[in-house]
Amino acid sequence: MRLEKCYVCSSTVYPGHGTMFVRNDAKTFRFCRSKCRKLFSMKKNPRHLRWTKAFRAAAGKELVVDATFEFERRRNVVAKYDREVMASSLRALTKVSEVKVLRQADFHRRRMRAKEVTDRKDGLRDLTQSIQLVEPVLVRERADAKARVAAAVRVEEPQARMAVDE
The missing domain is CATH 1.20.5 (Single alpha-helices involved in coiled-coils or other helix-helix interfaces)
Known part of the structure; x- marks a missing residue:
């Protein structure tokens, strides 16, 4: 059983949950919920979203x-x-x-x-x-x-x- 990470918020995506976006070059992006998928579609940077793990890491909070x-x-x-x-x-x-x-x-x-x-x-x-x-x-x-x-x-x-x- 492989546990994936959400591309936007870095939370765990369990098998059978979330969605996956596959680009034309075959790169895949997994999302835990629609909120993350929509933010990815709007080309938001996870380091600028205050609730993501990427922001906490970039800001020195983790x-x-x-x-x-x-x-x-x-x-x-x-x-x-x-x-x-x-x-x-x-x-x-x-x-x-x-x-x-x-x-x-x-x-x-x-x-x-x-x-x-x-x-x-x-x-x-x-x-x-x-x-x-x-x-x-x-x-x-x-x-x-x-x-x-x-x-x-x-x-x-x-x-x-x-x-x-x-």
Whole structure:
């Protein structure tokens, strides 16, 4: 069973699904849905469509260059069956998938560092611009805290007197 990739969005096209366009020079293009086929017919570049994998790769939002992708490309080649090679390949595939997940997580973490800094700056700017909305809440919380302390002191006073009387 061969799983193809959509020419526009790079998603998986399973057997019996999607459509295929064959050009006069016998080059074939597979599409996962009519949206992709129509965009191809309109000669749209997938790198300019923000929802495609090509755009994410070109914009640096996805991990593009990694050795684990080479293993996926090699898997599509049909090889003569050998039990030992098959067993070692299956072990290697699990290890490669673990490495791939860790590398993608690390890539995402590095990409999001800049976002954390900008989010902090935006939050501080918003806080300074609209501090009048926050101050009444802080004043109310302080008043509540003072009332709680005063109530606790009032509750403790009779007990202290009783201890002195005894």
